[in-house]
Amino acid sequence: MPIDLNNFINSYGLKSKMQDFQDLDHIDGVSISTICANLYSKPRDDLVMFYFRDGANYASVYTQSKIISENIKWNLSIKSKKIKSLIVNTRNANAFTGSEGYEALKDIAGELSIQLSKKQNEDEDYPKKILNNEILFGCTGTIGEKYPREKIKKNIPELIKKIKYTQNKLIWLKAALGIMTTDLKPKLAMEECKIGNEKIKIYGIAKGSGMIFPNMATTLGYIFTDADLSNNVLKKLLKKNIDTTFNAITCDGDTSTNDMVSIFSTGKVKNSIIKNINDKKIKSFDQALHSVLLNLSKRIVADGEGANKFITIKVIKSKNDKDAKKIAFSIANSNLVKTAIAGEDPNWGRVIMAIGKSGININLDKLSINFGNIKIIEKGKIFKDYNESEVANYMKDKAIDITINLNAGVKNFTAYTMDLTKNYIEINADYRS
Known part of the structure; x- marks a missing residue:
């Protein structure tokens, strides 16, 4: 995936410090695409897609605010056991946009399902149809502004075209830059561990700088692993580790309408079956997941708006x-x-x-x-x-x-x-x- 340097540098701020990032490389089962959909007044990556060509088990925690964004409502309605895609836009929170904002997501999901299904037919030996209810949304930005449905929808073909099945450090960095708003620094973290005798990767990216006091901060966190873990185990692990990581940070005491932290398991490593989180074989993974979540959380605080200390x-x-x-x-x-x-x-x-x-x-x-x-x-x-x-x-x-x-x-x-x-x-x- 070639990187447009102007776009790269303009991903909120010429002040961005491109340093101190771990070498996230390839993780099986995850594909990334990042583009400029012109959601800002000047060019920068502002639309990011994660594509799970074989599906991914998942779990999420969301804001406890009594006013939630339309994408959180959409995500809460999803009952599919596997997710095929996560699409994240910046600049617009799609919060306080009512039925129009929700219908926009429905429309975009419909177009994305069609285009990803075509991609399956082109690339897979046994293609599967991608359904609307296998797509999650992340939105971040200004509350109360009309959601840019047409800008996002018309850029879906470009988003599909730029899917890369193999990642490297720059592609992960590009994705982390693409979800930023007032952040000055992209936030990435990784750990490697074992489940039984199998080597496992855990990668994560996040954004957040202001409106940070998670009650589940505007905080988005996305964790990816090649482990084979059920939705139930992922949910319990995430809830267990969120209290001392993302729920242990505050920048300004304000809880966003859009907070979400999600974990996706591609199942590409055939580790031993884990039925509950008390299994000794999951201990190393549990500790590594906590480390990734805490690393990202601390990076959010360190990059708090105007922070010096x-x-x-x-x-x-x-x-x-x-x-x-x-x-x-x-x-x-x-x-x-x-x-x-x-x-x-x-x-x-x-x-x-x-x-x-x-x-x-x-x-x-x-x-x-x-x-x-x-x-x-x-x-x-x-x-x-x-x-x-x-x-x-x-x-x-x-x-x-x-x-x-x-x-x-x-x-x-x-x-x-x-x-x-x-x-x-x-x-x-x-x-x-």
Whole structure:
């Protein structure tokens, strides 16, 4: 798949940093096509298709927002056991577009099924008809604008024409660029593991920079594996691992109408049959999947709109998971905490404030707080050797770790966020300009 350099560079932003990407190569059963459908005012890849020529088992988690996009409604209606295609557009969220937006997806799915069925007849020894209800949609961009049905529909032949059955690093990078909106960096991750004696690949791409507070952030995450796993096992693995990865990040405390994370299993590696996620043979895969999801999640936070600092908030020794998570996010979503960190101000009082407003009852006499390895609070009092200049120097780091020790139990939760800068305001003030 040749890469148009102008298109490549313009995939939101001349500022994109093309570095620190793992070498995703070929994964059996997945095909990728990326084109410019002119959804933006200037040329860039904005329409991406993943094609599973033999079908793929799948599972998804979606936003818990009470207002959801039309593509999420479409995806929730799909009952097929296997998916043949996932098509993702940027620039338009297809949210708050009503029946017109939904009918547009139906129309596009119909055209895509016809064109992919033709592709099956051309390329396969035993061609299969691709059905409308074997196609999933991902949409991201502005809410409330008319969905560009005709632009997308008329570009489907070009999308089909550019399908490549063999991938490499540049093709995966091109796909990751093609789903970006305000992101400055594409997000890719990979792991290799084993199920039994069989070597397995897990690849993932994601987008997200603003409107990030997943309650399942605008976050899209797509995971691909050549393992042979059932829909039920995929669903349980995804739900198990999402809480400490995509559901552990926040950039601005806003949950999107379009959040979705999906995993697709092509079954090209004939590993031993896994009937439940407690099977010891799936342990390595489980850990590798968590690693890919966490890698992508952290990349989203690091690329948060206007972000200068990556913040890790650990709440440890909590009475239960719920309390730990609520306190962690109370701190992570505090604008006062985030602006203090942006200003490199060692104002730990704002962390105290955020713990208090969480509504969780704590024993103040047991509370300890660290910034990095520096003790701030010990047993509910300012640490006897506290040195503010030492903390001020630490605040200049790009990665800030805050640890809250409740000394009330054995449960822990870690949240990830970024600082709040003037640039965040400028990006969002000019978002539709």
